[in-house]
Amino acid sequence: MNIYETSPHISTPVTYADSMNRGERFVKRLADILVSGVGMLVLSPFFLIIWLLIFFNGGQPVYKQERIGYHGRAFNILKFRTMRKDAEKDGIPRTEEERMAQMTRIGHFLRDYHLDEFPQLWNVFRGDMSLVGYRPERQVFIDKIMEHNPDYIQLYQIRPGLTSMATLYNGYTDTMEKMLTRLDMDLEYLTTRSLGGDIRIIWITVLSIIKGKKF
Numbered sequence: 001m002n003i004y005e006t007s008p009h010i011s012t013p014v015t016y017a018d019s020m021n022r023g024e025r026f027v028k029r030l031a032d033i034l035v036s037g038v039g040m041l042v043l044s045p046f047f048l049i050i051w052l053l054i055f056f057n058g059g060q061p062v063y064k065q066e067r068i069g070y071h072g073r074a075f076n077i078l079k080f081r082t083m084r085k086d087a088e089k090d091g092i093p094r095t096e097e098e099r100m101a102q103m104t105r106i107g108h109f110l111r112d113y114h115l116d117e118f119p120q121l122w123n124v125f126r127g128d129m130s131l132v133g134y135r136p137e138r139q140v141f142i143d144k145i146m147e148h149n150p151d152y153i154q155l156y157q158i159r160p161g162l163t164s165m166a167t168l169y170n171g172y173t174d175t176m177e178k179m180l181t182r183l184d185m186d187l188e189y190l191t192t193r194s195l196g197g198d199i200r201i202i203w204i205t206v207l208s209i210i211k212g213k214k215f
Helices: 022-056 096-101 105-112 120-126 139-148 150-157 165-170 176-192 195-210
Strands: 062-068 074-080 130-132 161-163
Touching (some): 022 105, 022 120, 022 130, 074 120, 139 150
């Protein structure tokens, strides 16, 4: 099933309750600000090196792409550029194989070690995202997903994140089947999340990156 297939049946939306109370959400947001702020300071020399490498290889170092996040609001997600500047210039989404073919040499390295996502610490700091949460999608993909499962809208209760169990174990989602599997995992996160669970997900993410796991 590819991302352009539609479903002949749309189920009735289900209400999913956020498992975190107000106090836990406050602590989570405070942790996001502190960790992302310190992270940007500590990693700033690496930011500069990566910026220069991309710049001198003929690319615009940082690019923005509109995603839909908290309360259904659009925001610009930030990433270090990994593909050629003319990639997706027609606005048509690419499969993972097509994306790999359009990737630059430095882009492969950045993507393998998830260094391309460093600029998203700024998204976390300003409140567009959280350290842990569902991965935000473009509206074109959300529309396709909701043709199959309208419960996607329930995710708007929380901020999207840099990492999640769905991201770790479902990988890059270039098919509708993967997108729907990730949605099920994200909805489970919404209804079971906790501060301790977030710490565990961050720890697993760090270990996965150090081990060079692709996700």
